Amino acid sequence: MPAMRAHSSVERRTGVRRMRLLSAAAAICVLASAGGAAPILDPAHITEQTLDNGFRLVIKAEQQWGLASANLIIRAGSAYEGEGQTGAAHLLEHLLFEATDARDDQRIGPAIESMGGQINAVTTRDFTYLELTVASQYLDxxxxxxxxxxxxxQITSVAVVRERExxxxxxxxxxxSAGGALDDLLWASAFSVHPYRRPIGGRPADVTDLTAEDLLDFYGRYYVPANMALVVVGDVDAAALGTRVAELFGAHTGAPVALPEIAPEPRPTDVTVAVDTRPSAATIVSFAWLAPEVEDFDEVCAMDLIYTVLGEGRLGRLHAALEEQDLAVMSDVQYLTQRDRGLMIITALTAPDKETDVRTAVLAEIERLRAEPLTQEQLDEAKRVMRISYAFSNESYSDQAGSLGFYxxxxxxxxxxxxIDRLDAVTPELLQQVAIEYLDPDAYTLAIIRPEPRPGTVEEARATCARLSVQG
Structure with a gap:
């Protein structure tokens, strides 16, 4: 993700469970340095306070480098957009960058850059956040x-018209892009009730219909101090910073926010298949199952270990079942922890004539997880991989601010x-229980991007397969 004003509908990788293969040498270094050391996100270094107006402040003071990273979180994601406001959360995020430095009339992006820093903003389904990193002397x-x-x-009609374009x-x-189309197709098909079904940034037609009044309404409801939190990690004096944050953020008022009660998505009882075509020589298949929400955090940790077992690069079961059998060019596993139930996603890129074989192989691995509990040795290996990934993904101050801010x-x-403590507490029994509860091989969503039929040809019909639900 680019550092400067890289507006994107894609959630940050902090909290997004994606597989990466770490070298053995790197793994050894991490484990050796971690032995007997304080945890990376050491609670002894973390302070927190809530200002009188409800604004939250979390500080992790470190003196290793003369830098500071800050994440400002507003619980104003796309899931909270009202009727006729689809795309408002993301468009409003764009407009935040219209703020200017009174000293030289620079907008906030170039102003931070002139300090030698970087700034970015991202909209997710559950919240919007701005993140920046500067040398400590410029943090104020x-x-x-x-x-x-x-x-x-600057929510004006002129600014809205410019930014919505x-x-x-x-x-x-x-x-x-095939990836963007697949993502929208999958989420729209997997959710029938919950607003997670909508694209985070909306659709082009949604955005061009938005007005300044729409954005002002959304802003007024959610951009209030009691719905915000600031996380700072770096070379700072926690007491002095607390005083300064109270000056900058504590004087603003606003009624406390009661986030809307969103009806949970019903559990699927069958297989839903959604198909699109693209000018391509390859087929992309993407499975999705409803997955644990953040409130069920032990189940979240178990699902993290499931995706590790399935998708840890060349060590994962899917690589052995798909790439090593020449069924797929690549496979990927994703799981994003969200406020409500999100999705556990398995995606594979394959040749059109191997689509059914790929789908059968993926479902066979799902059934294996449900039927065969992991041995303690297999589970310990998955936990080791996750500990390494956790260490690498929290190396920098900005990474740590991102992790704390995400949750x-x-x-x-x-x-x-x-x-890490919650992850270590997961047992083989809990992991299998979560696999059985969430990963039903007869009830899931399948989104497929197939090549466009050549002129004069008819697309091949896909036969229904028994038991493993390879339908469509």
Whole structure:
């Protein structure tokens, strides 16, 4: 993700469970350095406070480098958009960058960059956040700009018209890609009730219909201090920073926010298949199952270990079942922890004539997880891999601020601190129980991107297979 104003509908990788293969040498270094050391997100270094207006502050003071990273989280994701407001959360995120530095009239992005820093903003389904990193001596100025961005946004008709054109072009470009089209097709098919079904940034037509009044309504409901949190990690004096944050963010008022009660998505009882075509020589198949929400954190940790067993690069079961059998060019496993039940996703890129074989092989691995509990040795290996990934993904101050901020956005930063202990507590029995509860080989969503039929040809029909539900 680019550092400067890389507006994107894609959630940050903090909290997104994606597989990466770490070298044996790197793994040994991490494990050796971790032995007997304090945890990376050491609670002894973390302080927190809630200002009188409800604004939350979490600080992890470190003196290793003369840098500071800050994440400002607003619980204003796309799931909370009202009727006729689809795309408002992401468009509003764009408009936050209209804030200017009163000293030289620079917008917030170039102003932070002139300090030698970097800034970015991202909209997710559950929250929006701005993240920045600067040398510690510039943190005061950077936070002042951050406060200005969220409390004095330039939501004017002129600005909205300009930015919605930019966003609509971004969304059009995304839909022109097979990956973007597949993602939207999968989420829209997997959810029938819950607003997670909508694309995070909306669709081009949704965005071009948005007005300044729509954005002001969304802003007024959610951009209030009691719905915000600031996480700072780095070379700072926690007491002095707390005083400064109270000056910058504590004077603003706003009624406490009661986030909307969203009806849970019903459990699927059958297989839903959605198909699109693209000018391509390959087929992409993507399975999705409803997966644990953040409130069920022990189940979240178990699902993390499941995706590790399935998708840990060349060591994962799917690689052995698909790539090593020459059924797929690549496979990928994703699981994003969200406030409500999200999706566990398995994707494979294959030749059109191998589609059915790939689908059968994936479902066979799902059935294996349900039928055969992991041995303690297999589970310990998966936990070792996750500990290494956790260490690497929390190396920098910005990574740590991202981890703490991600879980604060979902409810409580402490989940990031407790993560390894909760992961270590998962048993083979719990993992199998979670696989049985969530990964039903007869009830899931399947999105497929197939090559467009050549002129004069008819697309081959796909026969239904018994038991493993290879339908469509």
């Amino acid at each position: 100025e950077a936070l002042a700009l951050l406060a200005q961005a969220v409390f004095e946004p 930019v966003v609509a072009r971004e969304l059009t470009d995304r839909l022109d 604060e956005g979902l409810g409580d930063y402490r989940l990031a601190v407790e993560y």
